[in-house]
Amino acid sequence: MKLTQRQQEILDYLQSEHRRTGIMPSTREIQSHFGFASQTAAVSHLRALEKKGAITRREHKARSVMFADAADREPIVDVPIYGAIPAGYGDDSTPVADGTLSVDVRSMGIDEKSKAYALKVRGDSMIEAHILDGDHVVLEYREPRDQDIVAALIDGETTLKRFIQNNRKPFLKAENPEYPDLIPAQELLIQGVMVGLVRGAARRW
Amino acid sequence: MKLTQRQQEILDYLQSEHRRTGIMPSTREIQSHFGFASQTAAVSHLRALEKKGAITRREHKARSVMFADAADREPIVDVPIYGAIPAGYGDDSTPVADGTLSVDVRSMGIDEKSKAYALKVRGDSMIEAHILDGDHVVLEYREPRDQDIVAALIDGETTLKRFIQNNRKPFLKAENPEYPDLIPAQELLIQGVMVGLVRGAARRW
DNA sequence: AGGAAAACTGAAATAAAATTCGGATTTTGC
DNA sequence: GCAAAATCCGAATTTTATTTCAGTTTTCCT
Numbered sequence: 001m002k003l004t005q006r007q008q009e010i011l012d013y014l015q016s017e018h019r020r021t022g023i024m025p026s027t028r029e030i031q032s033h034f035g036f037a038s039q040t041a042a043v044s045h046l047r048a049l050e051k052k053g054a055i056t057r058r059e060h061k062a063r064s065v066m067f068a069d070a071a072d073r074e075p076i077v078d079v080p081i082y083g084a085i086p087a088g089y090g091d092d093s094t095p096v097a098d099g100t101l102s103v104d105v106r107s108m109g110i111d112e113k114s115k116a117y118a119l120k121v122r123g124d125s126m127i128e129a130h131i132l133d134g135d136h137v138v139l140e141y142r143e144p145r146d147q148d149i150v151a152a153l154i155d156g157e158t159t160l161k162r163f164i165q166n167n168r169k170p171f172l173k174a175e176n177p178e179y180p181d182l183i184p185a186q187e188l189l190i191q192g193v194m195v196g197l198v199r200g201a202a203r204r205w
Numbered sequence: 206m207k208l209t210q211r212q213q214e215i216l217d218y219l220q221s222e223h224r225r226t227g228i229m230p231s232t233r234e235i236q237s238h239f240g241f242a243s244q245t246a247a248v249s250h251l252r253a254l255e256k257k258g259a260i261t262r263r264e265h266k267a268r269s270v271m272f273a274d275a276a277d278r279e280p281i282v283d284v285p286i287y288g289a290i291p292a293g294y295g296d297d298s299t300p301v302a303d304g305t306l307s308v309d310v311r312s313m314g315i316d317e318k319s320k321a322y323a324l325k326v327r328g329d330s331m332i333e334a335h336i337l338d339g340d341h342v343v344l345e346y347r348e349p350r351d352q353d354i355v356a357a358l359i360d361g362e363t364t365l366k367r368f369i370q371n372n373r374k375p376f377l378k379a380e381n382p383e384y385p386d387l388i389p390a391q392e393l394l395i396q397g398v399m400v401g402l403v404r405g406a407a408r409r410w
Numbered sequence: 411a412g413g414a415a416a417a418c419t420g421a422a423a424t425a426a427a428a429t430t431c432g433g434a435t436t437t438t439g440c
Numbered sequence: 441g442c443a444a445a446a447t448c449c450g451a452a453t454t455t456t457a458t459t460t461c462a463g464t465t466t467t468c469c470t
Binding site for chain 1: 263266307313315400403405
Binding site: 209211212241242243244245246249250253265266267 | 415416417418419420421424425426427
């Protein structure tokens with residue numbers, strides 16, 4: 001059902017305030033923002049928006065407007081971006097994040113409970129797996145399976161490699177013929193398994 | 206300042222509820238969720254979180270907890286995913302979306318005003334540009350420049366191609382030697398310019 | 411060991427917010 | 441043209457939320 005111009009203004013106000021502060025305006029705040037002399041003006045607009053399906057409200061709850069399309073929107077997780085993961089991670093220390101990447105859970109298939117993180121890819125050692133320099137790879141902490149792409153700690157540096165375990169001896173393989181493949185994976189610290197990739201606009205393709 | 210385990214639990218609860226519903230829990234709701242016998246338990250936790258800088262509150266306002274890191278967290282845009290873009294788009298009709306992809310503005314470099322959208326890639330015609338079957342490509346409506354990757358309408362179907370304009374005659378080129386490149390771009394409907402890419406976990410790499 | 415912060419209980423006071431009732435005036439869609 | 445919807449006013453009422461005060465117990469730090 002179509003919204004009137006005034007109703008759209010109200011909805012836009014609610015949306016921009018909620019985006020900006022994270023808090024939904026109360027009817028009094030709507031009232032004063034639009035200069036209404038009565039709260040009823042705000043209330044009846046909310047009622048109209050609710051009837052048209054644009055918002056949902058919970059009775060007698062403060063600031064309880066929910067946007068209707070929020071329900072079918074997937075939850076978002078903020079994963080920290082690490083330039084590099086220091087050696088001793090996994091024990092206690094939290095590495096310093098170079099920023100945050102927000103990804104929606106469904107498109108990555110992330111488990112919300114497992115703390116995922118992102119790694120900025122440097123170099124082209126995984127070029128044949130179509131992972132480019134500058135890409136952000138999203139990883140999860142879990143046991144690697146055969147053919148998984150993993151972040152591993154090699155010589156104090158974190159690099160991406162493919163994890164291969166055809167029979168009994170697992171090893172790591174770079175996806176670039178110019179790189180030495182076949183690194184024995186014994187005793188290597190696997191820091192995460194790739195679950196997704198985000199490529200930004202800052203680069204040329 | 207570090208949070209205690211309990212304080213982290215409270216913060217996680219606030220965050221997940223706010224993400225899910227868009228509404229911040231009240232102290233009473235915190236109380237009943239954690240099974241406190243007194244509201245004061247919830248209140249003192251909020252106070253502790255505020256003192257440690259994790260949240261901000263506005264006095265005497267209902268559900269007025271704000272997350273401190275919300276300021277430096279990039280805004281998120283929900284871009285609709287289209288399986289295919291029908292012929293006449295741009296005029297009036299809105300194509301049916303196959304879902305929504307939430308991406309943060311910074312990592313994609315999207316202009317919040319320009320209506321971005323996502324396209325699910327089918328086939329491997331852009332394999333040498335490292336775009337795989339099943340990837341989601343994020344596009345923006347704007348004029349293509351030389352070497353941009355664009356979504357173009359060819360024979361009623363939307364496909365990705367590289368836009369090339371070295372001298373005067375623009376044309377489109379597939380990034381796969383098995384595909385015919387060199388399609389004259391005159392009169393072709395360019396439906397968007399690629400600004401980012403999201404690769405999910407549902408596939409093998 | 412001793413003190414401070416953390417993690418609670420219980421009850422009561424105060425402020426904020428939603429809701430309701432009874433209207434008035436202006437648009438807008440058949 | 442006319443009824444329904446939309447857009448308001450003003451005040452009173454009910455409910456929700458925050459805040460405060462006065463404690464108890466546990467944990468952590470030096």
